[in-house]
Amino acid sequence: MNIDGITNGLVIDHIEAGKGMELYNALHLGDLKCSVALIKNVNSHKMGKKDIIKVDEVIDLDLNVLGFIDPNITVNTIKNNERIGKSHIELPKEVKNIIKCRNPRCITSTEQELPHIFKLTDEQKRTYRCLYCETKYSQN
Protein backbone atom coordinates (compact mmCIF):
# COMPACT_ATOMS: atom_id res chain seq x y z
CA MET A 1 0.00 0.00 0.00
CA ASN A 2 1.37 3.39 -0.97
CA ILE A 3 0.74 6.69 0.68
CA ASP A 4 2.26 9.71 -1.06
CA GLY A 5 5.18 11.44 0.58
CA ILE A 6 4.60 14.94 1.86
CA THR A 7 6.36 18.12 0.79
CA ASN A 8 5.57 20.20 3.85
CA GLY A 9 4.07 18.65 6.93
CA LEU A 10 4.46 16.27 9.84
CA VAL A 11 4.98 12.56 10.16
CA ILE A 12 3.98 11.19 13.54
CA ASP A 13 5.82 7.89 13.70
CA HIS A 14 6.33 4.93 16.01
CA ILE A 15 2.76 5.00 17.30
CA GLU A 16 1.91 1.77 19.07
CA ALA A 17 -0.20 -0.32 16.68
CA GLY A 18 -3.88 0.35 17.35
CA LYS A 19 -3.39 3.70 19.06
CA GLY A 20 -3.37 5.80 15.87
CA MET A 21 -7.09 6.56 15.96
CA GLU A 22 -6.97 7.55 19.64
CA LEU A 23 -4.19 9.98 18.81
CA TYR A 24 -6.03 11.25 15.73
CA ASN A 25 -9.03 12.09 17.89
CA ALA A 26 -7.06 13.48 20.83
CA LEU A 27 -5.14 15.86 18.53
CA HIS A 28 -8.40 16.89 16.80
CA LEU A 29 -6.85 16.07 13.41
CA GLY A 30 -10.34 15.58 12.00
CA ASP A 31 -10.82 19.36 12.22
CA LEU A 32 -7.95 20.08 9.82
CA LYS A 33 -8.66 21.16 6.24
CA CYS A 34 -5.45 19.64 4.84
CA SER A 35 -4.87 15.97 3.93
CA VAL A 36 -4.30 13.68 6.87
CA ALA A 37 -3.41 9.99 6.52
CA LEU A 38 -3.72 7.47 9.31
CA ILE A 39 -1.87 4.30 8.38
CA LYS A 40 -2.43 1.30 10.60
CA ASN A 41 -0.40 -1.86 11.17
CA VAL A 42 2.69 -0.82 9.21
CA ASN A 43 5.55 -3.34 9.41
CA SER A 44 8.32 -2.09 11.67
CA HIS A 45 11.76 -3.58 12.45
CA LYS A 46 11.71 -2.15 15.96
CA MET A 47 8.07 -2.57 16.89
CA GLY A 48 6.75 -5.40 14.74
CA LYS A 49 3.68 -3.37 13.83
CA LYS A 50 3.07 0.34 14.26
CA ASP A 51 0.72 3.12 13.23
CA ILE A 52 1.79 6.30 11.41
CA ILE A 53 -0.03 9.59 10.90
CA LYS A 54 0.94 11.97 8.09
CA VAL A 55 -0.31 15.56 8.12
CA ASP A 56 0.09 17.56 4.92
CA GLU A 57 0.81 20.84 6.69
CA VAL A 58 3.12 21.96 9.50
CA ILE A 59 0.81 22.48 12.47
CA ASP A 60 1.38 23.10 16.17
CA LEU A 61 0.95 19.82 17.99
CA ASP A 62 0.10 19.47 21.64
CA LEU A 63 3.17 17.46 22.62
CA ASN A 64 1.64 16.86 26.07
CA VAL A 65 -1.16 14.90 24.44
CA LEU A 66 1.34 12.88 22.42
CA GLY A 67 3.55 12.23 25.41
CA PHE A 68 0.64 11.20 27.57
CA ILE A 69 -0.67 8.69 25.02
CA ASP A 70 2.75 7.26 24.19
CA PRO A 71 6.13 8.86 25.00
CA ASN A 72 7.87 6.64 22.43
CA ILE A 73 6.24 8.47 19.50
CA THR A 74 8.47 10.58 17.25
CA VAL A 75 7.43 13.62 15.26
CA ASN A 76 9.28 14.43 12.02
CA THR A 77 8.87 17.85 10.49
CA ILE A 78 9.15 17.89 6.65
CA LYS A 79 9.88 21.05 4.65
CA ASN A 80 10.48 21.00 0.88
CA ASN A 81 10.59 17.20 0.94
CA GLU A 82 13.35 17.16 3.54
CA ARG A 83 13.21 16.20 7.17
CA ILE A 84 14.25 19.30 9.10
CA GLY A 85 13.48 18.17 12.61
CA LYS A 86 12.79 15.10 14.67
CA SER A 87 11.24 15.44 18.11
CA HIS A 88 11.35 12.80 20.76
CA ILE A 89 8.45 13.13 23.09
CA GLU A 90 8.65 13.10 26.87
CA LEU A 91 6.09 12.01 29.37
CA PRO A 92 4.44 15.30 30.44
CA LYS A 93 4.66 16.20 34.13
CA GLU A 94 1.10 17.48 34.04
CA VAL A 95 -1.83 17.09 31.66
CA LYS A 96 -4.76 19.46 31.62
CA ASN A 97 -8.19 18.66 30.18
CA ILE A 98 -6.94 15.63 28.24
CA ILE A 99 -8.42 13.02 30.54
CA LYS A 100 -11.18 13.27 33.11
CA CYS A 101 -11.29 12.14 36.71
CA ARG A 102 -13.83 9.36 37.09
CA ASN A 103 -13.95 9.38 40.89
CA PRO A 104 -17.56 10.27 41.76
CA ARG A 105 -16.37 11.68 45.09
CA CYS A 106 -13.94 14.14 43.42
CA ILE A 107 -14.79 17.85 43.48
CA THR A 108 -14.55 17.85 39.66
CA SER A 109 -17.65 15.62 39.56
CA THR A 110 -19.85 18.43 40.85
CA GLU A 111 -17.99 21.55 39.76
CA GLN A 112 -18.05 21.22 35.99
CA GLU A 113 -15.92 24.27 35.23
CA LEU A 114 -12.84 23.08 37.08
CA PRO A 115 -10.01 22.02 34.77
CA HIS A 116 -9.22 18.30 34.96
CA ILE A 117 -5.54 18.28 35.91
CA PHE A 118 -3.46 15.13 36.35
CA LYS A 119 0.10 15.00 37.70
CA LEU A 120 2.73 12.41 36.80
CA THR A 121 3.50 10.67 40.09
CA ASP A 122 5.50 7.65 38.90
CA GLU A 123 7.49 8.07 35.70
CA GLN A 124 8.46 4.40 35.38
CA LYS A 125 4.93 3.10 35.76
CA ARG A 126 3.48 6.11 33.89
CA THR A 127 1.11 6.78 36.77
CA TYR A 128 -1.01 9.91 36.64
CA ARG A 129 -3.08 11.04 39.60
CA CYS A 130 -5.86 13.62 39.79
CA LEU A 131 -4.55 16.86 41.27
CA TYR A 132 -7.61 17.18 43.51
CA CYS A 133 -8.49 13.71 44.81
CA GLU A 134 -5.26 11.86 43.87
CA THR A 135 -7.19 9.03 42.23
CA LYS A 136 -5.01 7.11 39.81
CA TYR A 137 -6.00 7.45 36.17
CA SER A 138 -6.76 4.15 34.55
CA GLN A 139 -7.63 3.60 30.90
CA ASN A 140 -10.50 1.23 31.68
Add this chain to the structure above:
Amino acid sequence: MNNLIDILELSTEEIDKLIEVAQDIMAHPDNYYEKCKNKKLATLFFEPSTRTRLSFETAMLDLGGKVIGFSDSNSSSASKGESVADTVRVVGCYADIIAMRHPKEGAPLVASMHAGIPVINAGDGGHNHPTQTLADLLTIKNEKGRLNNLTVGFCGDLKFGRTVHSLINAMSRYEGIKFVLISPDELKLPSYVKNETLREKGIPFEETKDLAAAMPQLDILYMTRVQKERFFNEEDYIRLKDSYILNPEKLVNAREDLTIMHPLPRVNEISVAVDDDPRAAYFKQVKNGKFIRMALIMKLLGIE
Protein backbone atom coordinates in the same frame (compact mmCIF):
# COMPACT_ATOMS: atom_id res chain seq x y z
CA MET B 1 0.36 31.29 50.50
CA ASN B 2 0.45 29.08 53.57
CA ASN B 3 -2.09 26.29 53.48
CA LEU B 4 -2.42 22.81 54.92
CA ILE B 5 -4.21 20.47 52.56
CA ASP B 6 -2.22 17.24 52.93
CA ILE B 7 -0.07 16.21 55.92
CA LEU B 8 2.85 15.45 53.60
CA GLU B 9 3.10 19.15 52.72
CA LEU B 10 4.70 19.58 56.14
CA SER B 11 8.31 18.47 56.56
CA THR B 12 9.18 16.47 59.66
CA GLU B 13 11.02 19.57 60.91
CA GLU B 14 7.86 21.65 60.52
CA ILE B 15 5.86 18.99 62.35
CA ASP B 16 8.46 18.93 65.15
CA LYS B 17 8.16 22.71 65.44
CA LEU B 18 4.33 22.58 65.55
CA ILE B 19 4.51 19.93 68.27
CA GLU B 20 6.99 22.05 70.21
CA VAL B 21 4.68 25.09 70.03
CA ALA B 22 1.62 22.97 70.97
CA GLN B 23 3.46 21.60 73.99
CA ASP B 24 4.43 25.12 75.02
CA ILE B 25 0.79 26.23 74.68
CA MET B 26 -0.22 23.31 76.92
CA ALA B 27 2.35 24.33 79.51
CA HIS B 28 1.82 28.11 79.32
CA PRO B 29 -1.66 28.84 77.88
CA ASP B 30 -1.64 32.37 79.27
CA ASN B 31 1.20 33.34 76.94
CA TYR B 32 -1.05 32.69 73.96
CA TYR B 33 -4.45 34.11 74.86
CA GLU B 34 -4.01 37.26 72.78
CA LYS B 35 -1.85 35.91 69.96
CA CYS B 36 -4.66 36.09 67.39
CA LYS B 37 -6.42 39.19 68.72
CA ASN B 38 -8.32 40.89 65.87
CA LYS B 39 -7.95 37.84 63.64
CA LYS B 40 -10.94 35.89 62.34
CA LEU B 41 -11.21 32.21 61.55
CA ALA B 42 -13.93 31.14 59.10
CA THR B 43 -15.10 27.58 59.65
CA LEU B 44 -16.72 26.53 56.37
CA PHE B 45 -18.30 23.16 57.06
CA PHE B 46 -20.16 21.90 54.00
CA GLU B 47 -21.04 18.78 55.96
CA PRO B 48 -21.61 18.49 59.67
CA SER B 49 -18.72 17.57 61.95
CA THR B 50 -19.33 18.91 65.39
CA ARG B 51 -16.10 17.75 67.01
CA THR B 52 -13.69 19.03 64.38
CA ARG B 53 -15.53 22.35 64.04
CA LEU B 54 -15.65 22.91 67.80
CA SER B 55 -11.97 22.06 68.04
CA PHE B 56 -11.03 24.66 65.43
CA GLU B 57 -13.34 27.27 66.93
CA THR B 58 -12.09 26.69 70.47
CA ALA B 59 -8.51 26.84 69.20
CA MET B 60 -9.13 30.27 67.68
CA LEU B 61 -11.04 31.55 70.73
CA ASP B 62 -8.22 30.42 73.03
CA LEU B 63 -5.83 32.47 70.90
CA GLY B 64 -8.00 35.54 71.41
CA GLY B 65 -9.39 35.49 67.87
CA LYS B 66 -12.95 35.48 66.57
CA VAL B 67 -14.89 32.91 64.60
CA ILE B 68 -17.40 33.13 61.74
CA GLY B 69 -18.80 30.42 59.47
CA PHE B 70 -21.46 27.82 58.85
CA SER B 71 -21.89 24.25 59.93
CA ASP B 72 -23.64 22.63 56.99
CA SER B 73 -24.05 23.40 53.32
CA ASN B 74 -27.77 24.15 53.66
CA SER B 75 -26.92 27.34 55.49
CA SER B 76 -24.36 28.43 52.87
CA SER B 77 -24.81 29.61 49.29
CA ALA B 78 -23.52 26.21 48.11
CA SER B 79 -27.18 25.19 48.39
CA LYS B 80 -27.87 27.83 45.69
CA GLY B 81 -25.22 26.28 43.47
CA GLU B 82 -22.31 28.59 44.23
CA SER B 83 -18.88 27.13 43.47
CA VAL B 84 -16.27 26.51 46.16
CA ALA B 85 -14.00 29.04 44.44
CA ASP B 86 -16.60 31.82 44.63
CA THR B 87 -17.56 31.01 48.23
CA VAL B 88 -13.98 31.28 49.45
CA ARG B 89 -13.28 34.42 47.42
CA VAL B 90 -16.13 36.06 49.31
CA VAL B 91 -15.05 34.66 52.69
CA GLY B 92 -11.49 35.80 51.93
CA CYS B 93 -12.81 39.37 52.05
CA TYR B 94 -13.98 38.90 55.66
CA ALA B 95 -11.73 36.41 57.42
CA ASP B 96 -7.98 35.92 57.93
CA ILE B 97 -7.91 32.11 57.71
CA ILE B 98 -10.29 29.32 56.66
CA ALA B 99 -10.86 25.82 58.03
CA MET B 100 -12.88 23.84 55.50
CA ARG B 101 -14.72 20.51 55.72
CA HIS B 102 -16.27 19.32 52.46
CA PRO B 103 -17.77 16.00 51.32
CA LYS B 104 -15.98 16.17 47.96
CA GLU B 105 -12.34 15.15 47.70
CA GLY B 106 -10.07 18.01 46.65
CA ALA B 107 -12.49 20.82 47.55
CA PRO B 108 -10.09 22.41 50.10
CA LEU B 109 -7.33 22.37 47.47
CA VAL B 110 -9.62 24.26 45.09
CA ALA B 111 -10.37 26.67 47.94
CA SER B 112 -6.67 27.25 48.58
CA MET B 113 -6.20 28.27 44.95
CA HIS B 114 -8.80 31.04 45.18
CA ALA B 115 -9.21 32.23 48.77
CA GLY B 116 -6.30 34.66 48.99
CA ILE B 117 -5.98 33.70 52.69
CA PRO B 118 -4.62 30.48 54.27
CA VAL B 119 -6.85 27.41 54.01
CA ILE B 120 -6.75 24.41 56.35
CA ASN B 121 -8.29 21.15 55.17
CA ALA B 122 -10.59 20.02 57.98
CA GLY B 123 -11.48 16.83 56.10
CA ASP B 124 -12.41 16.26 52.45
CA GLY B 125 -14.52 13.13 52.10
CA GLY B 126 -12.47 9.99 52.55
CA HIS B 127 -9.34 11.72 51.28
CA ASN B 128 -7.34 13.81 53.75
CA HIS B 129 -7.73 15.05 57.30
CA PRO B 130 -4.29 16.45 58.14
CA THR B 131 -5.14 18.08 61.48
CA GLN B 132 -6.37 14.72 62.83
CA THR B 133 -2.95 13.33 61.91
CA LEU B 134 -1.24 16.25 63.64
CA ALA B 135 -3.33 15.55 66.75
CA ASP B 136 -2.29 11.88 66.54
CA LEU B 137 1.39 12.79 66.19
CA LEU B 138 1.24 15.19 69.14
CA THR B 139 -0.43 12.45 71.21
CA ILE B 140 2.27 9.93 70.31
CA LYS B 141 5.00 12.46 71.11
CA ASN B 142 3.38 13.33 74.45
CA GLU B 143 2.81 9.71 75.44
CA LYS B 144 6.02 8.16 74.12
CA GLY B 145 8.41 11.11 74.10
CA ARG B 146 9.41 10.27 70.52
CA LEU B 147 8.07 9.70 67.01
CA ASN B 148 10.74 7.17 65.98
CA ASN B 149 11.54 3.57 66.97
CA LEU B 150 7.94 2.52 67.54
CA THR B 151 5.83 -0.50 66.67
CA VAL B 152 2.44 0.84 65.71
CA GLY B 153 -0.60 -1.43 65.40
CA PHE B 154 -3.62 -0.36 63.39
CA CYS B 155 -6.77 -2.35 64.03
CA GLY B 156 -10.19 -2.50 62.35
CA ASP B 157 -11.10 -0.84 59.08
CA LEU B 158 -7.77 -0.23 57.39
CA LYS B 159 -9.28 -0.09 53.92
CA PHE B 160 -11.47 2.99 54.11
CA GLY B 161 -9.98 4.69 57.17
CA ARG B 162 -8.38 7.92 55.98
CA THR B 163 -6.92 8.60 59.43
CA VAL B 164 -5.03 5.31 59.16
CA HIS B 165 -3.61 6.02 55.69
CA SER B 166 -2.65 9.53 56.65
CA LEU B 167 -0.91 8.51 59.89
CA ILE B 168 0.94 5.69 58.08
CA ASN B 169 2.16 8.22 55.50
CA ALA B 170 3.26 10.65 58.19
CA MET B 171 4.98 8.08 60.43
CA SER B 172 6.73 6.40 57.50
CA ARG B 173 9.12 9.34 57.45
CA TYR B 174 10.59 8.52 60.88
CA GLU B 175 13.36 6.01 61.66
CA GLY B 176 12.72 2.62 63.18
CA ILE B 177 8.96 2.44 62.59
CA LYS B 178 7.23 -0.91 62.21
CA PHE B 179 3.55 -1.35 61.44
CA VAL B 180 1.29 -4.22 62.46
CA LEU B 181 -1.89 -4.20 60.39
CA ILE B 182 -4.73 -5.99 62.14
CA SER B 183 -7.94 -6.42 60.15
CA PRO B 184 -10.29 -8.90 58.49
CA ASP B 185 -9.49 -9.72 54.85
CA GLU B 186 -12.37 -7.52 53.72
CA LEU B 187 -10.86 -4.43 55.33
CA LYS B 188 -7.10 -4.84 54.73
CA LEU B 189 -4.89 -1.85 53.98
CA PRO B 190 -5.18 -1.06 50.23
CA SER B 191 -2.32 -2.44 48.15
CA TYR B 192 -1.40 1.02 46.83
CA VAL B 193 -0.58 2.17 50.39
CA LYS B 194 1.50 -0.98 50.93
CA ASN B 195 3.27 -0.65 47.58
CA GLU B 196 3.72 3.10 47.26
CA THR B 197 4.47 3.89 50.89
CA LEU B 198 5.60 0.85 52.87
CA ARG B 199 7.40 -1.32 50.30
CA GLU B 200 8.85 1.64 48.45
CA LYS B 201 10.43 3.00 51.62
CA GLY B 202 11.39 -0.45 52.92
CA ILE B 203 9.29 -0.07 56.07
CA PRO B 204 8.65 -3.37 57.86
CA PHE B 205 5.02 -4.37 58.32
CA GLU B 206 3.01 -7.47 59.03
CA GLU B 207 -0.62 -8.26 58.42
CA THR B 208 -2.70 -10.34 60.79
CA LYS B 209 -6.32 -11.01 61.67
CA ASP B 210 -5.57 -11.71 65.33
CA LEU B 211 -5.62 -8.68 67.62
CA ALA B 212 -4.81 -10.58 70.81
CA ALA B 213 -1.79 -12.32 69.24
CA ALA B 214 -0.40 -9.06 67.87
CA MET B 215 -0.82 -7.24 71.19
CA PRO B 216 2.46 -8.00 73.06
CA GLN B 217 4.74 -6.31 70.52
CA LEU B 218 2.81 -3.04 70.24
CA ASP B 219 3.94 0.36 71.52
CA ILE B 220 0.80 1.96 70.10
CA LEU B 221 -2.58 0.47 69.24
CA TYR B 222 -4.65 2.64 66.94
CA MET B 223 -8.24 1.37 66.89
CA THR B 224 -10.80 2.17 64.22
CA ARG B 225 -14.44 1.28 63.79
CA VAL B 226 -15.51 -1.74 61.74
CA GLN B 227 -18.65 -0.47 60.07
CA LYS B 228 -21.49 -2.77 59.15
CA GLU B 229 -22.03 -1.14 55.75
CA ARG B 230 -18.51 -2.14 54.64
CA PHE B 231 -19.50 -5.81 54.49
CA PHE B 232 -21.27 -7.61 51.69
CA ASN B 233 -23.41 -9.64 54.06
CA GLU B 234 -24.51 -9.36 57.64
CA GLU B 235 -23.27 -12.85 58.46
CA ASP B 236 -19.66 -11.86 57.85
CA TYR B 237 -20.12 -8.70 59.87
CA ILE B 238 -21.56 -10.53 62.87
CA ARG B 239 -18.81 -13.15 62.64
CA LEU B 240 -16.04 -10.56 62.61
CA LYS B 241 -17.18 -7.60 64.62
CA ASP B 242 -16.34 -8.97 68.04
CA SER B 243 -12.79 -9.88 67.01
CA TYR B 244 -12.03 -6.22 66.68
CA ILE B 245 -13.55 -4.94 69.89
CA LEU B 246 -10.96 -3.95 72.44
CA ASN B 247 -11.78 -5.00 75.99
CA PRO B 248 -9.73 -5.58 79.16
CA GLU B 249 -9.35 -9.31 78.34
CA LYS B 250 -7.61 -8.56 75.07
CA LEU B 251 -5.23 -6.23 76.91
CA VAL B 252 -3.94 -8.97 79.23
CA ASN B 253 -0.78 -9.51 77.17
CA ALA B 254 -0.30 -5.87 76.23
CA ARG B 255 2.70 -3.85 77.33
CA GLU B 256 2.38 -1.72 80.42
CA ASP B 257 3.40 1.32 78.44
CA LEU B 258 1.05 0.67 75.50
CA THR B 259 -0.77 3.75 74.17
CA ILE B 260 -4.34 3.12 72.97
CA MET B 261 -5.61 5.60 70.40
CA HIS B 262 -8.81 6.11 68.40
CA PRO B 263 -9.82 9.03 66.15
CA LEU B 264 -13.38 8.98 67.64
CA PRO B 265 -16.32 8.83 67.45
CA ARG B 266 -16.30 5.39 69.02
CA VAL B 267 -19.32 3.15 68.83
CA ASN B 268 -18.50 -0.16 70.48
CA GLU B 269 -15.03 -1.02 69.19
CA ILE B 270 -13.44 -0.01 72.49
CA SER B 271 -15.32 -1.24 75.53
CA VAL B 272 -16.03 1.54 78.06
CA ALA B 273 -14.27 -0.69 80.59
CA VAL B 274 -11.00 0.32 78.90
CA ASP B 275 -11.62 4.05 79.43
CA ASP B 276 -10.17 4.07 82.95
CA ASP B 277 -7.06 2.16 81.89
CA PRO B 278 -4.11 4.58 82.13
CA ARG B 279 -3.01 3.39 78.68
CA ALA B 280 -6.17 4.83 77.04
CA ALA B 281 -5.20 8.04 75.24
CA TYR B 282 -8.18 8.63 72.97
CA PHE B 283 -9.70 11.47 74.95
CA LYS B 284 -6.26 13.04 75.28
CA GLN B 285 -6.17 13.01 71.46
CA VAL B 286 -9.20 15.31 71.45
CA LYS B 287 -7.50 17.77 73.79
CA ASN B 288 -4.26 17.57 71.84
CA GLY B 289 -6.22 18.29 68.66
CA LYS B 290 -7.14 21.72 69.96
CA PHE B 291 -3.56 22.58 70.98
CA ILE B 292 -2.02 21.47 67.68
CA ARG B 293 -4.69 23.43 65.78
CA MET B 294 -3.75 26.52 67.82
CA ALA B 295 -0.12 26.01 66.82
CA LEU B 296 -1.12 25.50 63.19
CA ILE B 297 -3.33 28.61 63.02
CA MET B 298 -0.45 30.69 64.41
CA LYS B 299 2.01 29.20 61.92
CA LEU B 300 -0.23 29.81 58.91
CA LEU B 301 -0.95 33.38 60.03
CA GLY B 302 2.76 33.99 60.49
CA ILE B 303 2.40 34.68 64.23
CA GLU B 304 5.37 33.76 66.43
